[in-house]
Amino acid sequence: MLSLEEGGCRLYIPEEDRVYDTTKSCDFSGYRFLANSGKWFLAVDSRSRLVIIDVFSEERIDLPPLGSIKGDFHKVEAAGDKKFDVMFIEHIGFCSGVIKTVEDLRGLLWVDDKSGEYVVVWQFEGHEFVGYCKKGDDHYREIPTKIGVPRDLQGINDMVLKGYSLYWFTKREFVRHLDLSGEDGYKDVSENHRLPMWMPTLGSKEECERLGAVKTIAGTINIAVTTSGEALYVHSKAYETSTLERPRTFHVYKRDPKDLHPSTNDTRLLELDSLGDEALFLDLGITVKVEAHHTIGIEPNYIYFTRGDRNRRRRVSCLDICVYNLATKTNKRFPSLSNLKVKDAQWFLPS
Incomplete structure:
Protein backbone atom coordinates (compact mmCIF):
# COMPACT_ATOMS: atom_id res chain seq x y z
CA MET A 1 0.00 0.00 0.00
CA LEU A 2 1.22 3.51 -0.83
CA SER A 3 0.50 6.18 1.79
CA LEU A 4 0.48 9.77 0.59
CA GLU A 5 1.74 12.40 3.01
CA GLU A 6 2.86 16.02 3.04
CA GLY A 7 5.70 16.29 0.54
CA GLY A 8 6.07 12.63 -0.34
CA CYS A 9 5.03 8.99 -0.29
CA ARG A 10 5.73 5.95 1.84
CA LEU A 11 5.30 2.30 1.08
CA TYR A 12 3.68 0.06 3.69
CA ILE A 13 3.91 -3.73 3.34
CA PRO A 14 1.30 -5.38 5.60
CA GLU A 15 2.98 -8.79 5.57
CA GLU A 16 6.14 -7.23 7.07
CA ASP A 17 4.34 -4.53 9.04
CA ARG A 18 7.03 -2.13 7.88
CA VAL A 19 7.06 1.32 6.26
CA TYR A 20 9.57 2.20 3.55
CA ASP A 21 10.39 5.61 2.10
CA THR A 22 10.16 5.95 -1.67
CA THR A 23 12.52 8.25 -3.59
CA LYS A 24 14.19 10.78 -1.30
CA SER A 25 14.82 13.49 -3.88
CA CYS A 26 11.36 13.82 -5.38
CA ASP A 27 9.05 16.34 -3.74
CA PHE A 28 5.39 15.47 -4.31
CA SER A 29 3.98 18.48 -2.46
CA GLY A 30 1.27 20.04 -4.56
CA TYR A 31 0.48 16.74 -6.29
CA ARG A 32 -2.77 14.87 -5.95
CA PHE A 33 -2.73 11.18 -6.82
CA LEU A 34 -5.81 10.02 -8.70
CA ALA A 35 -5.19 6.38 -9.65
CA ASN A 36 -2.53 3.74 -10.11
CA SER A 37 -1.59 0.75 -12.23
CA GLY A 38 1.28 -1.35 -10.92
CA LYS A 39 4.15 0.97 -10.00
CA TRP A 40 2.70 3.81 -12.10
CA PHE A 41 0.52 6.54 -10.56
CA LEU A 42 -1.70 9.09 -12.28
CA ALA A 43 -1.35 12.49 -10.61
CA VAL A 44 -2.35 16.09 -11.14
CA ASP A 45 0.39 18.59 -10.30
CA SER A 46 0.23 22.08 -8.80
CA ARG A 47 -0.28 23.58 -12.28
CA SER A 48 -3.25 21.34 -13.07
CA ARG A 49 -1.33 19.10 -15.45
CA LEU A 50 -1.89 15.36 -15.59
CA VAL A 51 1.23 13.19 -15.34
CA ILE A 52 2.07 9.51 -14.95
CA ILE A 53 4.80 8.92 -12.36
CA ASP A 54 6.82 5.94 -11.22
CA VAL A 55 7.18 6.98 -7.57
CA PHE A 56 10.10 4.60 -7.08
CA SER A 57 12.35 5.70 -9.98
CA GLU A 58 10.92 9.22 -10.53
CA GLU A 59 10.34 8.42 -14.22
CA ARG A 60 7.63 10.75 -15.49
CA ILE A 61 5.32 10.76 -18.50
CA ASP A 62 3.77 14.15 -19.26
CA LEU A 63 0.24 13.95 -20.63
CA PRO A 64 -1.61 16.35 -22.96
CA PRO A 65 -3.14 19.46 -21.34
CA LEU A 66 -6.77 19.10 -20.32
CA GLY A 67 -7.70 21.82 -22.80
CA SER A 68 -6.62 19.61 -25.70
CA ILE A 69 -9.79 17.50 -25.48
CA LYS A 70 -11.58 17.09 -28.83
CA GLY A 71 -15.21 16.15 -29.21
CA ASP A 72 -18.57 17.20 -30.55
CA PHE A 73 -20.13 18.63 -27.41
CA HIS A 74 -17.62 20.15 -24.95
CA LYS A 75 -14.39 22.06 -24.78
CA VAL A 76 -12.13 22.96 -21.86
CA GLU A 77 -10.10 26.14 -21.37
CA ALA A 78 -7.76 27.15 -18.56
CA ALA A 79 -9.22 29.96 -16.47
CA GLY A 80 -6.61 30.87 -13.87
CA ASP A 81 -5.04 28.96 -11.03
CA LYS A 82 -6.50 25.44 -10.85
CA LYS A 83 -9.68 26.50 -12.63
CA PHE A 84 -11.17 25.62 -16.00
CA ASP A 85 -14.04 26.84 -18.12
CA VAL A 86 -15.97 23.79 -19.30
CA MET A 87 -18.18 24.82 -22.19
CA PHE A 88 -21.01 23.09 -24.00
CA ILE A 89 -20.76 23.55 -27.76
CA GLU A 90 -24.11 23.98 -29.43
CA HIS A 91 -24.55 23.47 -33.16
CA ILE A 92 -25.03 27.17 -33.78
CA GLY A 93 -21.63 27.84 -32.25
CA PHE A 94 -22.85 29.34 -28.96
CA CYS A 95 -20.95 28.30 -25.82
CA SER A 96 -22.08 28.50 -22.21
CA GLY A 97 -19.37 28.04 -19.58
CA VAL A 98 -19.27 26.47 -16.15
CA ILE A 99 -16.18 26.84 -13.97
CA LYS A 100 -14.77 23.70 -12.36
CA THR A 101 -11.76 23.47 -10.05
CA VAL A 102 -9.02 20.87 -10.42
CA GLU A 103 -10.07 19.33 -7.09
CA ASP A 104 -13.14 18.06 -8.92
CA LEU A 105 -10.95 15.99 -11.25
CA ARG A 106 -11.21 12.20 -11.10
CA GLY A 107 -9.03 9.77 -13.04
CA LEU A 108 -8.23 6.16 -13.93
CA LEU A 109 -5.03 4.60 -15.25
CA TRP A 110 -3.94 1.37 -16.91
CA VAL A 111 -0.34 0.64 -17.93
CA ASP A 112 1.03 -2.47 -19.62
CA ASP A 113 4.54 -2.82 -18.23
CA LYS A 114 5.63 -5.19 -21.00
CA SER A 115 4.61 -3.05 -23.98
CA GLY A 116 4.57 0.39 -22.35
CA GLU A 117 1.05 1.01 -23.65
CA TYR A 118 -1.24 3.02 -21.37
CA VAL A 119 -4.74 4.45 -21.12
CA VAL A 120 -5.75 7.51 -19.07
CA VAL A 121 -9.38 8.36 -18.32
CA TRP A 122 -10.55 11.49 -16.48
CA GLN A 123 -13.71 13.38 -15.64
CA PHE A 124 -14.72 16.60 -13.92
CA GLU A 125 -17.04 15.44 -11.15
CA GLY A 126 -20.68 15.91 -12.04
CA HIS A 127 -20.01 16.93 -15.67
CA GLU A 128 -21.50 15.22 -18.68
CA PHE A 129 -18.41 13.94 -20.46
CA VAL A 130 -15.30 11.83 -19.96
CA GLY A 131 -11.88 12.44 -21.53
CA TYR A 132 -9.38 9.72 -22.43
CA CYS A 133 -6.09 9.25 -24.23
CA LYS A 134 -3.73 6.41 -25.09
CA LYS A 135 0.01 6.24 -25.61
CA GLY A 136 1.03 8.38 -28.56
CA ASP A 137 -1.99 10.71 -28.41
CA ASP A 138 -1.38 14.47 -28.29
CA HIS A 139 -4.94 15.20 -27.16
CA TYR A 140 -7.86 13.65 -25.29
CA ARG A 141 -11.02 12.33 -26.90
CA GLU A 142 -14.47 13.01 -25.53
CA ILE A 143 -16.95 10.37 -24.39
CA PRO A 144 -20.44 11.84 -23.75
CA THR A 145 -22.24 10.47 -20.72
CA LYS A 146 -25.66 11.91 -21.57
CA ILE A 147 -25.96 13.48 -25.03
CA GLY A 148 -26.71 10.80 -27.62
CA VAL A 149 -26.53 8.03 -25.00
CA PRO A 150 -29.48 5.66 -24.35
CA ARG A 151 -31.32 6.70 -21.21
CA ASP A 152 -30.42 3.57 -19.24
CA LEU A 153 -26.69 4.14 -19.85
CA GLN A 154 -26.58 7.85 -18.95
CA GLY A 155 -24.64 9.28 -16.01
CA ILE A 156 -21.87 7.83 -13.87
CA ASN A 157 -21.86 6.60 -10.26
CA ASP A 158 -18.60 4.66 -10.42
CA MET A 159 -15.94 3.76 -13.02
CA VAL A 160 -13.43 0.94 -13.54
CA LEU A 161 -10.66 0.74 -16.16
CA LYS A 162 -9.35 -2.73 -17.00
CA GLY A 163 -6.96 -2.67 -19.95
CA TYR A 164 -8.71 -1.01 -22.86
CA SER A 165 -12.13 -1.76 -21.32
CA LEU A 166 -13.91 1.04 -19.47
CA TYR A 167 -16.88 0.10 -17.29
CA TRP A 168 -19.16 2.46 -15.45
CA PHE A 169 -22.13 2.12 -13.17
CA THR A 170 -24.87 4.38 -14.54
CA LYS A 171 -27.39 6.51 -12.68
CA ARG A 172 -30.16 4.01 -13.56
CA GLU A 173 -28.09 1.13 -12.20
CA PHE A 174 -26.93 -0.45 -15.45
CA VAL A 175 -23.33 -1.10 -16.47
CA ARG A 176 -21.99 0.65 -19.56
CA HIS A 177 -19.00 -1.07 -21.16
CA LEU A 178 -16.77 0.72 -23.69
CA ASP A 179 -13.88 -0.66 -25.76
CA LEU A 180 -11.17 2.02 -26.05
CA SER A 181 -8.74 -0.02 -28.16
CA GLY A 182 -9.83 1.29 -31.57
CA GLU A 183 -7.74 3.78 -33.53
CA ASP A 184 -10.81 5.79 -34.54
CA GLY A 185 -12.42 6.10 -31.12
CA TYR A 186 -14.34 3.99 -28.65
CA LYS A 187 -16.97 1.31 -29.23
CA ASP A 188 -19.94 0.67 -26.95
CA VAL A 189 -20.07 -3.07 -26.19
CA SER A 190 -22.55 -2.92 -23.29
CA GLU A 191 -24.74 -5.94 -22.58
CA ASN A 192 -28.41 -5.43 -23.32
Missing part, protein backbone atom coordinates in the same frame (compact mmCIF):
# COMPACT_ATOMS: atom_id res chain seq x y z
CA HIS A 193 -30.04 -5.81 -19.90
CA ARG A 194 -33.79 -5.28 -20.12
CA LEU A 195 -34.20 -4.09 -16.54
CA PRO A 196 -31.94 -2.39 -13.99
CA MET A 197 -30.51 -4.41 -11.16
CA TRP A 198 -32.46 -4.88 -7.95
CA MET A 199 -30.19 -5.13 -4.94
CA PRO A 200 -31.58 -7.11 -2.00
CA THR A 201 -32.33 -5.05 1.09
CA LEU A 202 -29.49 -5.34 3.57
CA GLY A 203 -30.45 -5.98 7.16
CA SER A 204 -28.91 -2.86 8.66
CA LYS A 205 -30.66 -3.42 12.00
CA GLU A 206 -29.46 -7.01 12.20
CA GLU A 207 -25.91 -6.04 11.23
CA CYS A 208 -25.86 -3.27 13.83
CA GLU A 209 -26.83 -5.80 16.50
CA ARG A 210 -24.23 -8.31 15.32
CA LEU A 211 -21.48 -5.69 15.35
CA GLY A 212 -22.61 -4.00 18.55
CA ALA A 213 -23.01 -0.79 16.56
CA VAL A 214 -25.16 2.24 17.29
CA LYS A 215 -25.95 3.19 13.68
CA THR A 216 -24.73 3.19 10.09
CA ILE A 217 -22.54 6.23 9.37
CA ALA A 218 -21.59 5.68 5.71
CA GLY A 219 -22.45 3.43 2.80
CA THR A 220 -21.24 3.18 -0.80
CA ILE A 221 -21.90 1.03 -3.85
CA ASN A 222 -18.97 0.36 -6.16
CA ILE A 223 -18.51 -1.84 -9.18
CA ALA A 224 -15.56 -4.12 -9.78
CA VAL A 225 -14.54 -6.35 -12.67
CA THR A 226 -13.26 -9.90 -12.31
CA THR A 227 -10.35 -11.41 -14.23
CA SER A 228 -12.94 -12.95 -16.60
CA GLY A 229 -14.60 -9.56 -17.25
CA GLU A 230 -17.73 -10.08 -15.12
CA ALA A 231 -19.09 -7.05 -13.28
CA LEU A 232 -19.50 -7.23 -9.50
CA TYR A 233 -21.46 -4.86 -7.27
CA VAL A 234 -19.90 -4.16 -3.88
CA HIS A 235 -21.92 -2.57 -1.09
CA SER A 236 -19.81 -1.38 1.85
CA LYS A 237 -21.02 0.13 5.11
CA ALA A 238 -19.27 1.72 8.06
CA TYR A 239 -20.84 1.64 11.53
CA GLU A 240 -20.60 3.73 14.67
CA THR A 241 -20.06 2.00 18.00
CA SER A 242 -19.79 3.15 21.60
CA THR A 243 -16.00 2.68 21.35
CA LEU A 244 -13.41 4.08 18.96
CA GLU A 245 -13.82 1.04 16.73
CA ARG A 246 -15.47 1.67 13.35
CA PRO A 247 -16.48 -1.74 11.94
CA ARG A 248 -17.11 -2.01 8.21
CA THR A 249 -19.01 -4.67 6.26
CA PHE A 250 -18.97 -5.66 2.59
CA HIS A 251 -21.56 -7.46 0.49
CA VAL A 252 -20.58 -8.60 -3.02
CA TYR A 253 -23.19 -9.31 -5.71
CA LYS A 254 -23.38 -10.32 -9.35
CA ARG A 255 -26.26 -10.32 -11.78
CA ASP A 256 -28.40 -13.41 -11.99
CA PRO A 257 -27.63 -15.03 -15.39
CA LYS A 258 -31.41 -15.47 -15.88
CA ASP A 259 -31.67 -11.67 -16.19
CA LEU A 260 -30.85 -11.85 -19.91
CA HIS A 261 -33.41 -14.55 -20.63
CA PRO A 262 -36.64 -13.16 -22.18
CA SER A 263 -38.86 -15.46 -20.07
CA THR A 264 -38.04 -13.82 -16.72
CA ASN A 265 -38.38 -10.43 -15.09
CA ASP A 266 -36.14 -11.40 -12.17
CA THR A 267 -33.29 -8.90 -11.84
CA ARG A 268 -32.36 -9.69 -8.24
CA LEU A 269 -28.63 -9.79 -7.67
CA LEU A 270 -27.02 -12.91 -6.29
CA GLU A 271 -24.81 -12.43 -3.22
CA LEU A 272 -21.40 -14.10 -3.33
CA ASP A 273 -20.02 -15.84 -0.25
CA SER A 274 -16.64 -16.38 -1.88
CA LEU A 275 -14.35 -14.92 -4.52
CA GLY A 276 -12.75 -18.32 -5.08
CA ASP A 277 -9.03 -18.08 -5.75
CA GLU A 278 -9.20 -14.33 -6.31
CA ALA A 279 -8.80 -11.23 -4.13
CA LEU A 280 -10.62 -7.95 -4.70
CA PHE A 281 -8.73 -4.65 -4.77
CA LEU A 282 -11.62 -2.24 -4.48
CA ASP A 283 -9.32 0.79 -4.95
CA LEU A 284 -8.48 -0.56 -8.41
CA GLY A 285 -11.94 -1.99 -9.07
CA ILE A 286 -10.54 -5.38 -10.11
CA THR A 287 -10.02 -8.90 -8.83
CA VAL A 288 -6.67 -10.66 -9.21
CA LYS A 289 -5.58 -14.29 -9.17
CA VAL A 290 -3.88 -14.85 -5.83
CA GLU A 291 -1.54 -17.44 -7.32
CA ALA A 292 0.10 -14.70 -9.40
CA HIS A 293 0.73 -12.53 -6.32
CA HIS A 294 1.21 -14.99 -3.44
CA THR A 295 4.82 -13.88 -2.91
CA ILE A 296 3.65 -10.51 -1.59
CA GLY A 297 1.10 -11.88 0.84
CA ILE A 298 -2.12 -11.42 -1.16
CA GLU A 299 -4.79 -13.78 0.21
CA PRO A 300 -7.83 -15.23 -1.59
CA ASN A 301 -11.35 -14.13 -0.71
CA TYR A 302 -10.12 -10.86 0.81
CA ILE A 303 -11.21 -7.32 -0.05
CA TYR A 304 -8.51 -4.62 0.08
CA PHE A 305 -10.02 -1.18 0.72
CA THR A 306 -9.13 2.41 1.55
CA ARG A 307 -12.14 4.48 0.47
CA GLY A 308 -15.25 4.04 -1.61
CA ASP A 309 -15.47 7.44 -3.28
CA ARG A 310 -12.28 7.63 -5.34
CA ASN A 311 -14.22 8.12 -8.56
CA ARG A 312 -16.90 10.41 -7.21
CA ARG A 313 -16.45 13.20 -4.73
CA ARG A 314 -18.22 13.47 -1.39
CA ARG A 315 -18.38 16.29 1.09
CA VAL A 316 -16.84 14.00 3.70
CA SER A 317 -14.26 11.61 2.29
CA CYS A 318 -13.55 8.81 4.76
CA LEU A 319 -10.13 7.15 4.63
CA ASP A 320 -10.47 3.65 6.08
CA ILE A 321 -7.47 1.41 5.43
CA CYS A 322 -8.58 -2.17 5.97
CA VAL A 323 -8.67 -5.72 4.66
CA TYR A 324 -11.96 -7.61 4.86
CA ASN A 325 -12.28 -11.39 5.02
CA LEU A 326 -15.41 -12.21 3.04
CA ALA A 327 -15.69 -15.71 4.55
CA THR A 328 -15.46 -14.72 8.23
CA LYS A 329 -16.94 -11.23 7.72
CA THR A 330 -14.19 -9.63 9.78
CA ASN A 331 -11.94 -6.60 9.30
CA LYS A 332 -8.22 -6.27 9.76
CA ARG A 333 -6.63 -2.86 10.27
CA PHE A 334 -3.02 -1.81 10.76
CA PRO A 335 -2.11 -0.06 14.05
CA SER A 336 1.36 0.79 12.70
CA LEU A 337 -0.23 3.27 10.30
CA SER A 338 -1.70 5.35 13.12
CA ASN A 339 1.71 6.93 13.68
CA LEU A 340 1.82 8.26 10.12
CA LYS A 341 0.16 11.51 9.10
CA VAL A 342 -1.53 9.95 6.10
CA LYS A 343 -3.51 12.29 3.84
CA ASP A 344 -4.51 9.54 1.44
CA ALA A 345 -3.58 5.96 0.59
CA GLN A 346 -4.06 3.47 -2.21
CA TRP A 347 -3.60 -0.28 -2.39
CA PHE A 348 -1.56 -1.29 -5.38
CA LEU A 349 0.11 -4.36 -6.89
CA PRO A 350 3.79 -3.84 -7.69
CA SER A 351 4.68 -5.10 -11.15
